[in-house]
Amino acid sequence: MAPFTLLWIAPLVFVLTVAFRSFDDITRRGLGSLPASFSFDGFTTALQSGIGRALVNSAVVTVVAVVASLFLASLAAFALSRFAIPFRRTILLAMLAGNLLPPQVLLIPVARITESMGIYDSLLALIVVQVGFGLGFYTFVLYGFMRGIPGEILEAARVDGAGAGRIYARIMVPLCRPALAALAALATTWIFNDLIWAITVLRSEAKFPVTAALLNLQGGFVSNWNVVASGAVLAAVPTAIVFFMFQKHFVSGLLVGANK
Incomplete structure (x- = not known):
């Protein structure tokens, strides 16, 4: 795995x-030099340019969309x-x-609907838009997870007088925590890194997310590779932090049902 690992982390x-690196160093010694x-x-210029x-x-957008979607x-x-x-199926x-x-x-159609x-x-x-297009997949995954929870647990809760709302909040949500954490990590990555919907429903640069702002940064600093690279690093850091925070739950969520 060592060659594959090196190939993966090289970029x-x-x-x-x-x-x-400084801009003068890159222009004097070349982009591929040590x-x-x-x-x-580069980071200072990228932040001052709207990143x-x-x-x-x-x-x-990511926090609100992920919470609302899940x-x-x-x-x-x-x-x-x-x-x-x-007709639930x-x-x-x-x-x-x-x-x-x-x-x-x-x-x-999405652009026209948001205008109307x-x-x-x-x-x-x-x-x-992010909530609407992610809701179906998240529901499908959670449906399969909830179907695997033994019905005896819910029957015991009903016998104790718990209604549907309490069963959802006190039993289903805590038991679905691994699946919710895995979906939260995936949804955060998808929504934070989305570009196509951002440039579809947004026009003002002041409201652009980081992906659209990075696209503008690449156009404005096409020869300043240190600025472009700094913007890319800043855009990648939040999703990396979220993934490492949810890594344990993410792996357990993916392995749910693997031993059945």
């Missing part, structure tokens, strides 16, 4: 090396898995089928 090391300087100028504001926008998906999965809802397949459509086909709703060019529009 990351290269980007980090370029990010901490660094002869150590500087934070800092874009990181805040991405954080707001909350709604857990409610839907609980209802579909534990109540005799007519059809409903579940319809929700999942929405994720199979290529997003490129829906760009214009009066939320175009706002972070709310991006949050609504």
Whole structure:
């Protein structure tokens, strides 16, 4: 695995090396040469060029969208898995089928819908789109997880007088914590790194998330490779932190049911 590991981390090391080099060092010695300087100028310029504001926008959209998506998906999965809802399998397949459509086909309709709703060019529009397109997949995953929880646990709770709301909050959600943590890590990565929906429903640069701001940064500093690399590093750090925070739960969530 050593050669594969080196092949995997080589681009990351290269980007980090370029990010901490000065512009004069790169222009004088070349982009592929060994660094002869150590500087934070690239990070300073990237933050002053809008990456800092874009990181805040991405954080707001990601946190709100992830929380709203998992909350709604857990409610839907609980209802579909534990109540005799007519056509529940059809409903579940319809929700999942929405994720199979290529997003490129829906760009214009989504943009027109957000305009008609009066939320175009706002972070709310991006949050609504992210929640809508992720809800089906999250519900499908949580539905399978909740179906595997023994029904005797819920029957015992009903005998003790617990209603549907208390069963959901006190039993289902705590038992689904590994699955919710795994989905939270995936959803954070997908939403934070999304570009296509950001440039579809947003127009003002002040409201761009970090991916769209990084695209503008690459256009404005096309020859300043240290600035572009610094912006890429800043954009990658939050998702890396989230993944390492949820790593234990993420792995356990992926292995749920593997021993059955």
